[in-house]
Amino acid sequence: MSLPQHDIADPGLSAAGARRVEWAERSMPALRRIRDGFAQRRPLEGLRVAACMHVTAETANLLRALRAGGAEVALAASNPLSTQDDTAAALVMEYGVGVHARSGMDTATYDRNLATVLEYRPHLLLDDGCDLVNLAHLHRPDLLAETLGGCEQTTTGVIRLRQMSAEGVLKIPMVAVNDTATKRMFDNRYGTGQSTIDGIMRATNALLAGRTLVVAGFGYCGRGLAERARGMGARVVVTEVDPVKALDAAMQGYPVLPMAEAATIGDVFVTVTGNRDVIRAEHLAVLKDGAILANSGHFDVEIDLVALEALAVEVRREVRPQADEYVLADGRRLILLAEGRLVNLGAAEGHPAAVMDMSFAVQALTVAWLAEHHADLAPGVVEVPAAIDTEVARLELAALGIRIDAMTPEQEDYLRSWRV
Template identity: 55%
Template sequence: MNAVERSIVADQSLAPEGHLKIDWVKAHMPVLNRIREQFEKEQPFRGLKVAISLHLEAKTAYLAKVVQAGGAEVTITGSNPLSTQDDVCAALAEDGITVFAKYNPDPKEYKELMIKTLETKPDLIIDDGGDLVTILHSERRDLLAGVRGGAEETTTGILRLKALDKEGRLEFPMVAVNDAFCKYLFDNRYGTGQSVFDGINRTTNLVVAGKTVVVVGYGWCGKGVAMRAKGLGAQVVVTEIDAIKAVEAYMDGFTVLPMSEAAKIGDYFVTVTGNRDVIRGEHFEVMKDGAILSNAGHFDVEVNKPELAAQSSSVRTVRRNIEEYQLKDGRKIYLLAEGRLVNLAAGDGHPAEIMDMTFALQALSLKYVNDRYEEIGKTVVNVPYELDEQVARYKLESLGISIDRLSDEQKAYLQSWQEH
């Protein structure tokens, strides 16, 4: 049985459109192209099975093809029901990758597709949000045997992994890709900032300039969203629970308020905390008529949808990816993309040049954990600095940029306490 026959996709006839998308991003991912050349020569995954759960669009598809080029038998599924692109799935199946993914499956089918991915009994995994790891450590522990390790993409996933690790229950090593410099400095900040407003703008077709944008959370993703909102001409308000980050937001020129106050003045809201219920019933009660809510955190729990529905007299879809909640007092609040990741559920995700660096880290981290899984042990580890720096060096070379190097004398000076 070939990959097309094994795969579960929505419409195999969409493959030509998916190939065009993948070809486009490949042309804009020079770092990953360079790693692909290395993998084709070295075959680091020869004879191994790799399971991938990521937002299944063109850039992810190209990462899967790079891992495949390294000798792996690859199976892939989505990490969000609304971010999967059916044409890309069909194209991957034609290219020999087994795909278990469809756009917007019901929750039961979505879970079943993930489990089918794990039932291939992978040696290595690439996870997004910790979903594969969670299934392996809970209801399908029978599939743990043989898993050497993997790499995790997101802040949310790393929080879940560290909780497992702290309890001594993590059964294999995982590399925290999100915590690498070349991930959070560029992907989380510049990627999230641009892609969030790409999703918001194409969905609403409304102006941002002159509006008040409330950014909920000032981590690296929040920094990027606030920066881009300011660049689009918005007044930016930041809400935080961390005093240090709140001071940082203030010194970056943004107004800092508690959500109870920010809720009264916001036109747009973007949640980027990784936590639940950061916008909830008490906040809906004081929001402006026409307020627009969106989420850029991993799960659709940051905006409390049940409480919003309970305060509403009616709910209807007014545009694709826009639900209108009419409150009992007549005000209307709009929720984008069902409260899921607005940049992927209502857009194409981060720019290809940004994901080039992130997915280069994923590919190199997968090789790293495969080469050293026994010595690493059952724990969460950071991406080695030399891999981080290698990705940055490849990126600079692709841009034609050179940087200085320390002389031997300068190295000696920096390493000695006696030099002055």
């Protein structure tokens, strides 16, 4: 097999990476079944796909499915800290994917890799945060005439896409994979909840029981995190700007406070909002000695890192792996995890494969649907067809050995009629 163009850390890691990918595959039965179907139908024959995603074993299994469907695939990392170099090597050496990603790469390399995958002149874009779509629109608009559309799988990315659409600058149809019920419920809630706790524990080995953990943002990700932290014995406090979400948190029994008040009592802080400067200088100024700061939103802007650097008189890098200690003038020490980037991927391995099975099953079926129906779609943000979400849920239930009821004809008639 001739190797695709690539830029990876060490091709010699491919065997270890393949073992990691195959281990994840065991927990991804729905995606495996879709891949088998793609291999027979070849719905992506002749199409080029450029992806900006986390380079993990779970992502590798999605890309294997796209390759089985006939696509040529190029991948750049969506986060410098989340790249698994062995997985990257396996994708290139074993599975024929052109990977441009190295763990810990700097911003210049990150930007160069995004530009490189666009040089494939892709028909379809798979994005994780909207960086690839943004780059194509701002700097390579010449490519958009060939681009049929794409998929976005993060809350942050969908927010950016909707703003682009509102301003009339989004030139291709982009499917909001993030907004499906399976994605929000399982990936955002159960996946982010568990993997964020995992990242905090790996980076700090801190006991959460009896400590106050502040969750900034009570969307699906924040709910999942709050549930799991409370289950581990933490006293969970929620901060919010949305009245409905704040009310939801209060009805679930969580104290809801402004960040200015929560900052004085919290031991561990996790931002998961999709917005910037959630923890700012005025909050940092009143944090306890030893407070732990983590972010589980997509970009490293939720904690004001410029303010943190300005307040610090000393920075002790890597007091533990993925934990930096900032010493303030009064002697207080603040612990920043994973450089303020996604803690669940920077300090851990991200969502469990069983969770990503559902998200990537939706993604794979949506890519095939988009390839078939792109001509019927206008530029803008497009919802995933409900039938795809339902089909993935059915595949997962079958894999779990769970059976459900089916409506009788009389029940179906009743729901279709307005007459008693």
